[in-house]
Amino acid sequence: MTLSYQSHYLEGDGHRLHLCHISHNENAAGPAVLMVHGSIENGRIFYNHKGRGLGCFLARQGMQVYVLDLRGRGLSTPKIARGHLHGQLESICEDIPRAMAFVAARRGRFCTVAHSWGGVLLMACLIRQPHWIDRVERQVFFGTKRTIRVHNPERWLKLDLIWRNLAPLVARAKGYLPARQMGIGADNETRKMLRDTNLWVRSSHWHDPDDGFDYQKAAMGLGLPPTWFVTGLADYALGHYRDMRDFMQELGVSDHPHSLLSRKSGCLHDYDHINILTHPDCEKDHFPRVSQWLREGSGS
Numbered sequence: 001m002t003l004s005y006q007s008h009y010l011e012g013d014g015h016r017l018h019l020c021h022i023s024h025n026e027n028a029a030g031p032a033v034l035m036v037h038g039s040i041e042n043g044r045i046f047y048n049h050k051g052r053g054l055g056c057f058l059a060r061q062g063m064q065v066y067v068l069d070l071r072g073r074g075l076s077t078p079k080i081a082r083g084h085l086h087g088q089l090e091s092i093c094e095d096i097p098r099a100m101a102f103v104a105a106r107r108g109r110f111c112t113v114a115h116s117w118g119g120v121l122l123m124a125c126l127i128r129q130p131h132w133i134d135r136v137e138r139q140v141f142f143g144t145k146r147t148i149r150v151h152n153p154e155r156w157l158k159l160d161l162i163w164r165n166l167a168p169l170v171a172r173a174k175g176y177l178p179a180r181q182m183g184i185g186a187d188n189e190t191r192k193m194l195r196d197t198n199l200w201v202r203s204s205h206w207h208d209p210d211d212g213f214d215y216q217k218a219a220m221g222l223g224l225p226p227t228w229f230v231t232g233l234a235d236y237a238l239g240h241y242r243d244m245r246d247f248m249q250e251l252g253v254s255d256h257p258h259s260l261l262s263r264k265s266g267c268l269h270d271y272d273h274i275n276i277l278t279h280p281d282c283e284k285d286h287f288p289r290v291s292q293w294l295r296e297g298s299g300s
Contacts, residue, residue, distance in 0.1 A: 005022055007019070008020075012094065021065070033058055033063050033294065034103050041073070041116075041186040043073075045115050046277065058287075066103050082176055087195070100132055104135050110137065111294045116239060117197060122139070145240065150236070167182075175191065229244050231276070235271070269281060
């Protein structure tokens, strides 16, 4: 099945956001899906031009898929460099809402899919701008957590050594975090985004570092969209099951569906933080369940 990839560029104040629309038929009646990536990556975690990835899979099921490259990442311009000052607040209050508005204007209500920190940013956006909640039918988050409380060798290496100590030193010297050059990610980050994520990952209180907004307090009683939280057994640090459950509790959605993908639970593999979206077997393992769950929420 031939897929269409159409790039849209959403104009901002001195920058452009890239939104890739993937479909096999512009008039297909399936639900619209907005996809948001996490830290030190871009939208390509969800697709490539060979038709692989969750975005392409959902498009083949008749869905209208829109994959966002957050500011300075992927094909969004300008690319992150020294002197760029944007952080989480711009993603939460400006960039994600701009992408939501684009999709809503063309498709009406929509679903969202996020990987890792993208789920934190999406929830923060809905909490700060709750008028969007009624526009979102269902969500699926892969490996999403706000805090990392588990302790194991992978956490000590990736979080304590690299993210909290080495990365800030390199970012201070370079003026931004060159994660691609360092071999620790698919895309780069600004110093402010690195600072913001470090503050949230280690803080028990979910407050905005810029204006003090209390996300946890604001989330209570909002009626957030039905969200399926998914992680893999081999995701030992960046999306550990216990940290994912902590985030669900913080949001007040402990009763929402959640899954730990493993051989023991009937999956083909014990998935980790990345191959939960990139392994070739995903298309015959959990991707069909994701498609079905999104369709059930949209009534299509």
